[in-house]
Amino acid sequence: MADFCKNCGKELGESDRFCPSCGTKLDYWNVSESSPNTIHREGSPDYEEPNATLWIIIGVLSSVFCCLIGGIGTTVYAAKASENVKSRDFETANENIETAKKWFLATVIIGVISFVIGLLAGI
Ligand SMILES: [Zn+2]
Incomplete structure (x- = not known):
């Protein structure tokens, strides 16, 4: 099998990782070697x-x-992440946590702005 x-379009040897003619990295090595490593990354800091x-x-x-709306956004995504953690899908869980953090950050910014506006209105 070649x-x-x-x-x-050059014919390749079975052990070639790169095309000997043009140097292109060969896809079937990515499929057979790299993907098991990227899937089984337990213990990697990215997927804690x-x-x-x-x-x-x-x-x-x-x-x-x-503020209720910002807090709900944070809670909803944190709850999604909690479900992902239960099903051991840490990658998706981390994505949802990141979204929850953004909601929280927006909530803090809105909170500070409304606090300042409240102060100014009080004066
Ligand atoms: Zn080539």
Whole structure:
């Protein structure tokens, strides 16, 4: 069974990782070697189990003490992350935590602005 370079069409040896003619990295090595490594990255710092419960608490607190809409946004995404953690999908969980953090940041900014406006209106 011979493979041919997608880029230049040259016939390739079975152990070639790069095309000997044009130097293109060969896809079937990416498929057979790299993807198991990227899927099984348990213990990698990128895929640590995120603390979704903490963000649910932060979301609830910010909806109580700041603004309801921003707090709900944080809580909703933290709750999604919590579900992802239960199904061991840390990658999606981390994405949802990142979104929850953005909601929280927006909530803090809105909270500070409305506090300042409140002060100014009070004067
Ligand atoms: Zn080639």
